[in-house]
Amino acid sequence: MGLKSVIVDAWSYLNYKPVYADPVRGMPHRRAFPEANASWVPPADERRLAAYKMLAAYDSNQVGEIAQILGGDAAREQREFGDPSMFIETLTAHVLGREQHIVVPGADQATSDGQTGKAAAERVQTLLQDWAESELLPMRMQQCERKAVSLGDGVYRMAWDPAKRRATVRVTDPGFYFPVLPEDGDAGDYPDRVHFAWELEEDTARGLKKRLRRITYELDWIRPATVAGLDESGRRAVRAMPTPLPSAEGGDEPAAPVLTPGDRMDENGGISRQYAWNDEPSYVTCYLTDATWLLEDLTGPADVDTLPLDKATFATRSDGEVLDHLDLLIDFIPVVHVPNTVPPAEEHWGQPSIAKVLQVFDELAASDTDAARASATTGLPMVAISGADTTRNQEQAVGPGMLWRLGENGKLTAIDTSPALRELRDHRHDLKDRASNVARLPAVAMGTMDPSKVPSGYALQLSLGPLDSLIGGMRLARDHKYALLLKFAQRLHIAGQHPDWTGVAPLPARMVFGPYTPTDKAAVLEQVGTAVTAGILSLETGLRMLVEAGVPIEDAEKEAQLIQSRQFEQARALADATGSTDAVGDFLGLDINPDPEPPVVQLPPAQGQPDDPEKDPAQGTRGNE
Known part of the structure; x- marks a missing residue:
């Protein structure tokens, strides 16, 4: 009967647009979104890719160009003055805060492990902060968060760079991201296989046809070692099994497979590997494949997950390794997907803020x-x-100094x-x-409210209530993702055998976002001073609150040491309570312990006295007399 089915999914907020939800198919228009209708794109991803393009059009004032496909030239004349972009920029700034800090719990305070645990946390925190500065992590976060706020999803891709001797972070457009989600499990779980795929345009100058490139990360069982080689035709670079070692027993026993150094094979044929960050051996590793296909060769019904590898050309790394199921020697996929909002139950994708x-x-x-x-x-x-006088038969015009001759009446x-x-x-x-x-973005947060019209600070705080709940939910969706990114950074440095990370055990780390609303520094300072003086708040916690309020404190730990070194009244109370000069010295950061045995004072002989101390000077004086 030609009834149209109603589609309700993560992108159904665009169903009201005819160009997005075709009245017949209910799917994106092919002329408007040719990328989403490519033969290799899975049907489940068509609406997602089309939604990304439509959202990007709102961000760049190009909605009229897409509407022109169905609405004609009249739709192209639509004015667009950048309101969506202003919302996106404002929310991106609020969710990130004025600054970001990497914090390892226990680095600023003594832990249950004592000074040993504190020193380990301080070391990891310092190494991560130095790495973030070298890798320009704040700039990468700006790039990814703008993608997440405007499109609903952001993606980080990490790798170990042997030339730079550090882990690298790159932001990838979510339109290139194709995770293989479980059909019978929770789509919010971490996928075991992730593809990054995009089309390469034809290059007539270089004689290159239109191609499809796909980079794949996959978790799978550890297999015997492979080496770079050629296929049977001798034209394609592939990875092949090396010549197996002869069996130790000789005879008809099969040759033992070649294993990666450090791997072990059990009696059942399973290969295990001990990673530096695991307590138990693991049987899983991550494989990397970087392949390219000619689009004209993709004639069968194959999507991005089932492309024929026998027609692919594999890339070669700078060190000569062929990227055909290359063992990365890690047991995780170095990809972090950042949703803009907390995904619904059993969902994977976030929702854009607009x-x-x-x-x-x-x-x-x-x-x-x-x-x-x-x-x-x-x-x-x-x-x-x-x-008007029409005898002259001339067209009338309106302008300064114009004169019209009017007739009677x-x-x-x-x-x-x-x-x-x-x-x-x-x-x-x-x-x-x-x-x-x-959008839960009040005028005061947009910067469009006159500050003189705010009746009181309490009224201002109440007006920011919707924004507080919005940013709280957005940051909740990001907390685990950035903890995962910092965990991957630690593991990549350990796997890359960076000298500074020698002997370092990975520790949980968090990304702390700064305040996003105007902060009353004087009120925070008074609150911290009162709480620390009353003993209901530690000095370290108080300094952290001041840092988050925007007080220019570069190093909270050094600041705490400087403050303690001048608290002589507290040091005197500590001495009276413990009777230990060691404790007082540690509190003030001074060496005030006396020597265990004071040295013997050697006085020089007086003028006119004999050098022999046993001789009575009184007798000598009387003899002279």
Whole structure:
């Protein structure tokens, strides 16, 4: 009967657009989204890729170009003044805060392990901070978070760079990200296979046809070692099994397979490996494949996960290793997917921050278009003339110094359209308020509110309530992801045998985001001072609160040591309580312990005295007399 099915999924907020949800198929329009309709794209990802393109169009003021495909040239004339981009930039800045800090628990305070645990945490924290500075991690986070806020998803891809001697982090567009999610499990779990795929345009100057490139990370059982070689035709570089070692017993026994140094084979044929960050041996490793296909060779029904490897050309690394199931010697996939929001149960994808207000943005664009047309008639008013002298048969024009000759009972009427323009502007303000309310982004957070109109600080705090809950949920979705990224960074440095990481055990680390709202530093300072003095807050915790409030403290630990070195009254109380000069010296950071045996004082002989101390000087004096 031609009934249309209603699609409800993570991207159904775009169903109201005919170009996105075709009235017949309910799928994205092929002319508008040719990338999503490529033969190698799985059907389950078509709507996701089309949604990314539509959201990017909102961000770059190009919605009219897509609407033109179905709406004609009239849709192309739509005004777009960057309101979605302003929302995206504001939310990106708020979710990241003014600054970001890498924190390893126990680095600023003594732990249950005593000074040993504190020193280990301090070392890991310092190494991670130095790595983040070298890798420009704050800039990478800005890139990824803008993708996450605008598209709903961001992706980090990590690798060990032998030339730089450090782990590298790169941000990848989520449109290239194709995880193989379990069909009968929780889609929120970490996938065992991840693809990054994109098409390469034809290059006639270099004689290259249109191609498809796919980079695959896959967790699988550890297999015998492989080496770079050629296939049977001798034209393609592949990885092949090396010549097996002869059996120790000789005879008809099969040759033992060649193992990677450090691997062990058990009696059942399973190969295990002891990783530096695991307590028990593991039977799993991560394989990397970097392959390229000619699109003309992909004629069968194959998607990105089932491409024929016999038609692929594998890339070769700078050290000569062929990237055909190359063993990376790690037991994790170095990819971190960052959703913008907490995904629904058993879902994998996040939702962009502007998803719920796209229709409001469309209304804003229509209002801006109408206002632009109305302003033209207001700036150049329409004039009606009756009884004009038409004997000269010339066209009348409106301009300064113009003169019209009117006949008897002639009349000139100017049509004032400014009230309509005023109404359109008021309507636009109402739409912006509606968008702010729906997006939970109040005017004070957008910077559009006059500070003099805020009645009190308490009223300001209440107005920020929706933003607090929004940023809290967004940061909750990111906490585990950045902890995972910092864990991968530690493991890659250990696997790469970096000298600074020798003997270092990976520790849990967190990315702490700074404040995103104006902070009353004086109030925080008073609160911390009162709590620390009363003994209900430690000095280290108080300093951390001051750092988060924006007080310029470079190193909280050194600042705590400087403060303690001047607290002589507390040192005196400590001495009275413990009677230990060692404890007082450690508290002040001074060496105040006396020597166990004071040295014997050697006085020089007085003038006129004999050098022999046993001789009585009194007798010598009397003899002289």
